[in-house]
Amino acid sequence: MKASKFKKISCQLIALTLTAAALSAESTARIVTVGGAATEIVFALNRGNDVVGVDLSSTYPQAATKLPQVGYVRSISAEGVLALEPTHIVGTSDIGPANALNQIKASGVPTSVIPSPGSPEDLYQAIQVLGEELEQTEAATQLKSKIESQLASIQKLETKPKVVFFMSSPGLGHLNAAGRGTKATAMIELAGGENVIRSHPGYKSISHEALVALQPDIILIGLAEGMPHNETRILDGVLHNAAWQNVPAVREKQVHTVPLGRTLSFGVRVGEAALELNQLFAETVSN
Amino acid sequence: MQPSPTKRIWQQPGVVLGLIALGLLLAMFVSAALGDKSIPPTTVVHALLNMEAHDDAINGIIVRDIRAPRILTAVLVGATLAIAGAVLQAIFRNPLADPGLIGVSAGGAAGAISFIVFGSWLIPASWPLLHEIGISLFPMAGGIGVTLLVYRLALHEGRIHVTTMLLIGLAMNALVGALIGYAVFFSNDDQLRDYTFWSLGSLARANWNVLSWLAPIIVLLISALLRYRRQLNLLLLGEYEAVHLGLNVEKLRRRLILFTAGGVGLTVALCGMIGFVGLITPHLCRLMLGPDHRWLLPASALMGATTLVIADLLARISIQYSELPLGVLTATVGAPFFLYLIVRAKRRASF
Numbered sequence: 163m164k165a166s167k168f169k170k171i172s173c174q175l176i177a178l179t180l181t182a183a184a185l186s187a188e189s190t191a192r193i194v195t196v197g198g199a200a201t202e203i204v205f206a207l208n209r210g211n212d213v214v215g216v217d218l219s220s221t222y223p224q225a226a227t228k229l230p231q232v233g234y235v236r237s238i239s240a241e242g243v244l245a246l247e248p249t250h251i252v253g254t255s256d257i258g259p260a261n262a263l264n265q266i267k268a269s270g271v272p273t274s275v276i277p278s279p280g281s282p283e284d285l286y287q288a289i290q291v292l293g294e295e296l297e298q299t300e301a302a303t304q305l306k307s308k309i310e311s312q313l314a315s316i317q318k319l320e321t322k323p324k325v326v327f328f329m330s331s332p333g334l335g336h337l338n339a340a341g342r343g344t345k346a347t348a349m350i351e352l353a354g355g356e357n358v359i360r361s362h363p364g365y366k367s368i369s370h371e372a373l374v375a376l377q378p379d380i381i382l383i384g385l386a387e388g389m390p391h392n393e394t395r396i397l398d399g400v401l402h403n404a405a406w407q408n409v410p411a412v413r414e415k416q417v418h419t420v421p422l423g424r425t426l427s428f429g430v431r432v433g434e435a436a437l438e439l440n441q442l443f444a445e446t447v448s449n
Numbered sequence: 450m451q452p453s454p455t456k457r458i459w460q461q462p463g464v465v466l467g468l469i470a471l472g473l474l475l476a477m478f479v480s481a482a483l484g485d486k487s488i489p490p491t492t493v494v495h496a497l498l499n500m501e502a503h504d505d506a507i508n509g510i511i512v513r514d515i516r517a518p519r520i521l522t523a524v525l526v527g528a529t530l531a532i533a534g535a536v537l538q539a540i541f542r543n544p545l546a547d548p549g550l551i552g553v554s555a556g557g558a559a560g561a562i563s564f565i566v567f568g569s570w571l572i573p574a575s576w577p578l579l580h581e582i583g584i585s586l587f588p589m590a591g592g593i594g595v596t597l598l599v600y601r602l603a604l605h606e607g608r609i610h611v612t613t614m615l616l617i618g619l620a621m622n623a624l625v626g627a628l629i630g631y632a633v634f635f636s637n638d639d640q641l642r643d644y645t646f647w648s649l650g651s652l653a654r655a656n657w658n659v660l661s662w663l664a665p666i667i668v669l670l671i672s673a674l675l676r677y678r679r680q681l682n683l684l685l686l687g688e689y690e691a692v693h694l695g696l697n698v699e700k701l702r703r704r705l706i707l708f709t710a711g712g713v714g715l716t717v718a719l720c721g722m723i724g725f726v727g728l729i730t731p732h733l734c735r736l737m738l739g740p741d742h743r744w745l746l747p748a749s750a751l752m753g754a755t756t757l758v759i760a761d762l763l764a765r766i767s768i769q770y771s772e773l774p775l776g777v778l779t780a781t782v783g784a785p786f787f788l789y790l791i792v793r794a795k796r797r798a799s800f
Contacts, residue, residue: 230769233771239771242770242771244485244486245770246770258643261653264656268510270510366634
């Protein structure tokens, strides 16, 4: 009994080692990706097995989160990246500090920096560039047409729903709303809605009264993936606020949480995310 | 001050100074040898001895172009912060006079964030050199301006009221905090993230280009400060006594504030806010050497350099492949030590 168990385990071990050896023999490329969109694209281009390190903003796909971390995209460590002995480094344009990026480039390791996507066009360009550099042009074309067809199936809405996008839980009293020029605004427009907050650029705090004045049809609350959230409590904080009972979104219970990474990264899931929002918007308008 | 015959050899100031210097060299070498990438010590020595060699070996690049400039920057910044702390403690006759507490760091921070946020409107992006200069000059000006203001306000009939000065420092910190708040409000996402990491302190901006202008400034500054060691000793006797001994206290103070605030402002611009090195290291040196500034100033500079080299090493190696913010580390170690000093002083006073 004992002997057979030992034999079984050792057989499994040998098999495992052989698979690992076969896998590593297949490719000796070692890629470090810095920035959520860069990581998503490299994985979507079937090079995920070669990725040996990612940054903190790389939360998708799940496999990426289990890899060694080189810090946050704005404050990576040059030596940390180089210590992973990469053969290729892929980053989004917000990679920094500049000094660390220069030191990495000076080491001679091929480094590609794609613009941090804020629109589908940026994303297509990034996919094409990385497809060429990672020798996956076919996969790049397929990925691009998949996203294009997803975005093409978005319904045009006659009446655009008025949307407000909060970056943090409004139940806490701090209404951090997305304004002009944000990725949230771009995503709302892509999905056929309209961000009613035009008074400020970026993400700024608005007053409780402003929400009453703006009368949004839909309130979206972005939640960071991988963090514990009590969604019911977050939604109740908005729905049961006495001051907001006349706000259409609250009255019609059109207050929703959305995953931040998927909704705002303009990465490979931009099509899915936009379609989902579009569906939500269409239902609200038809009601 | 004559060394008393009962002093053991390791209590002689010269010997203590030599030991600290030895410790600094050791810390520098250990720091050069350790990091995310394990590099054999022989390779490290080889890379350091052949600074000009241009080989493609990644180990050589890591030691020469990443670790070495960083360690040298840590030496310069640590020495500046510590000697500035020692000088400020002497001219304000106050053991709490830390660059942070009297507003130098806050002024530097206000200068830096103002430039990060508003500089891009004032200066076209096609002039990167002007940006380089601005990001160094603004914090220096901010540091000097706020410190001079604190000094002016705390000065009463030629004397500085210590409590008044600390309270004014507190008020200035709050005011500058508000200014930073405005800048944060008007900043975009990237600027905000940059400010967050910058305010936590880091030596990640160090490289040979930065060192080529930083090193001469800091060396000049420290040698200038060392020249005042005897005047500072006179000030130890008390302000009236120093004046009666022929010292122009006003002039001395103004000049030294200009030097220290400028130096600290410069380090804030380059590395963000690194707290407690300026407050703690002079105290540590005083415990070992006594209050004589002839020994205290150079010892503080060496000790500050050693502290920051070790702190930066810990920041680099404590999390694999990424870095802990340096200011967080110095505060974690510095604040409890500060508490210990206070408790110790309290106990002595009550016995």
